[in-house]
Amino acid sequence: MSLFWRIFLLNAVVVLAATIALLLGPVTVSTPALLTEALVLATGLGVMLALNALLFRVGLAPLQRLIRAMTTVDLLRPGPRPVANGRGEIADLIRAFNGMLDRLEAERGRSAARALSAQEAERHRVAQELHDEVGQTLTAVLLELKRVADHAPPPVCDELRQVQETTRSSLDEIRRIARRLRPGVLTELGLISALKALTAEIAEPTGLSVRKSFGQDLPELGEEAELVIYRVAQESLTNTARHAGARHVDLTLRRSGPGVELRIRDDGRGVGGAAEGAGIQGMRERALLVDAKLSVGAGPAGGTEIRLVIPISAERS
Structure with missing residues (x-):
């Protein structure tokens, strides 16, 4: 009634x-x-x-x-x-x-999937242009500088050598940016190798100590799930290096019950009561694509802990 x-x-x-x-x-x-x-x-x-x-x-x-x-x-x-x-x-x-x-x-999941797919395609295009266009141009500039320096008088030659080093550093930076935009190692060598390369790339210039732990019984993941794990790890480590003031980071990828868990824990200042920024919102949107759960909070010993749990059903699909 x-x-x-x-x-x-x-x-x-x-x-x-x-x-x-x-x-x-x-x-x-x-x-x-x-x-x-x-x-x-x-x-x-x-x-x-x-x-x-x-x-x-x-x-x-x-x-x-x-x-x-x-x-x-x-x-x-x-x-x-x-x-x-x-x-x-x-x-x-x-x-x-x-x-x-x-x-x-x-609808939000479908919209996020389309937007992130377009974002990945754009990253691929920009990385390709950086590698093919800008990278080749700088390589040609290096070769030309070397040729000129070989025939230049000593004072000018020293200055040209300095320009060479600056150009070489710029070329290395462009290649590093291209690798971050399009993780070719992820498709070529797999998720574990990609995460190792990512941690080394972030730890080297920042002095951040990253301890890695990978489970031995990890199931085979789909391309979309691997890309989500890689991007969440990339965003988390980048935020830690830039904003957390941390010295040590623990990165763990293991099987956890009915799913796979990525956990990143640092000893920095923590999130406190700050509002979530675009980076964390982007991680949440990526997690929804594979039916995963993302949690961001304080670690047991302080700092920040980020946990991404992907269910087995999402991996297999």
């Missing part, structure tokens, strides 16, 4: 009972009203109000839970749906809200 009819019928029953009591019972109202008559009317009114309050409290309780769910839902952190309890329109409203959440999360 709908909420309207329940409220209507309850009020109708109370009013009908009061009417019958006035018509057939010994209760009557005189002018002026006697104290006993006022007590009877006040009692009847109180009973009616109490029954109405009870009905509204019980009937609208699912709506209060639905309001809390609507104000706290986060599409980047899918949680349990509100239970469609209650009757009539309330249960229908909760089911409609849950269906809307399912559609929104599915």
Whole structure:
């Protein structure tokens, strides 16, 4: 029965009972009203109000839970749906809200997949242009500088050697940027080798000490899952090197129950109460692509801990 009819019928029953009591019972109202008559009317009114309050409290309780769910839902952190309890329109409203959440999360997942796919394609194109165009140009400049330096007088030759070193450093930096944009080692040598190369690349210029641990029983992952793990590790290590003020980082990749877990823990200053930036939001969007769960918080000994858990079903798909 709908909420309207329940409220209507309850009020109708109370009013009908009061009417019958006035018509057939010994209760009557005189002018002026006697104290006993006022007590009877006040009692009847109180009973009616109490029954109405009870009905509204019980009937609208699912709506209060639905309001809390609507104000706290986060599409980047899918949680349990509100239970469609209650009757009539309330249960229908909760089911409609849950269906809307399912559609929104599915659409967000598809949109994020398209956006990240386009982002990876653009990274591939930029890395290719840096390697083929800028890299070859700088290589030609190095060769020309070497040829000129070989025939230049000693004072000019020393200056040309310095220019050569600057150009060579720029070429190395461009190649490093190209490797970060497009991790060719990931497709050529696999995830473990790519993570080792990533940690070495970040630790060398920053002085960050990275301890690595890889499980021996890791299942074979799909390309999308491997790319998500690599990008989350890349973003986490980059944030640690730039902002955390950490000296040591532990990177662990292992099987964890029904899934695979990537855990990155540092000894830096921690996240504190700072709002999540674009980097963490990007990691959450990537995690949704493979049905993974990402958590960012304080480590057991301070610092920051980032955990990415990918279920087996997502790996196989």
